[in-house]
Amino acid sequence: MGQTQVLQIETVIQRPVAEVWTYWTEPEHIKAWNAASDDWHTTEATNDVQAGGRFSSHMAAKDGSMGFDFSGVYDDVVVNEKLAYTLDDGRHVTVLFKANGDETNVVETFEAESANPPEMQQAGWQSILDRFKEYAEQQ
Numbered sequence: 704m705g706q707t708q709v710l711q712i713e714t715v716i717q718r719p720v721a722e723v724w725t726y727w728t729e730p731e732h733i734k735a736w737n738a739a740s741d742d743w744h745t746t747e748a749t750n751d752v753q754a755g756g757r758f759s760s761h762m763a764a765k766d767g768s769m770g771f772d773f774s775g776v777y778d779d780v781v782v783n784e785k786l787a788y789t790l791d792d793g794r795h796v797t798v799l800f801k802a803n804g805d806e807t808n809v810v811e812t813f814e815a816e817s818a819n820p821p822e823m824q825q826a827g828w829q830s831i832l833d834r835f836k837e838y839a840e841q842q
Contacts (some may be wrong), residue, residue, distance in 0.1 A: 707794070708815040712829045714836045716809060719800035723769045723773055723809065724783045728752050736838035739830040742766070753780055758788070774788070792816065809835075 716723050726732045730748040736743040737760055747761040756777045762771030778795075779787040786798040793816040801808040811832060815821045 708821050709812060710815055710821055710825045710828070711735075711812045712832050713731065713808065713834050714824060715803075717805065717834050717837050718807060718839050718842070719801050719805050720783045720807045722842070723839055724782045725802060726842060727809075727835065728786075730741045732766040732838070736835045737831060738762065738834060746770075746780040751777075752786075753777060801833075 708739075711808055718726075726736070728750055730750050733748040733750065734745045738747065742765050743762060744765055745760045745762050748759070750756075750758045752758075754777055757774065758777065759772055759774035761770060761772050773790070774786045775790040775796075777786065777788045779785060781822065783802070786796075788796050792794065794816060796811065796813040799808075799810045801810070811834065813824075813826050813828065
């Protein structure tokens with residue numbers, strides 16, 4: 704087996720870090736932004752934001768043709784600063800929230816899975832992050 708490739712995406716959101724954290728972690732907000740494109744949506748979300756806590760989002764095509772769960776367990780949580788978790792498939796993800804006055808830099812680092820090209824995964828995750836930015840800035 705080859706070494707797991709680690710990918711990184713980021714964005715700057717024109718909102719204070721405490722607001723960004725809320726939009727990122729509360730299930731009703733997650734359901735509003737968590738999709739890579741307009742033809743997908745998140746139908747269910749749960750989030751126990753603490754070390755050892757589980758999270759799960761069910762992402763589905765709006766036409767009902769396919770869907771999947773994005774879920775795992777938090778390894779480390781530092782409110783307004785860091786979320787580190789292990790997905791149910793064993794991959795590790797870290798999300799850093801860096802406050803800079805009234806804006807927040809969000810940097811997400813994740814291990815690529817082997818089923819799809821890394822470029823496709825990076826584009827998909829970036830698309831979701833871009834949708835999060837748009838949602839958070841409209842609140």
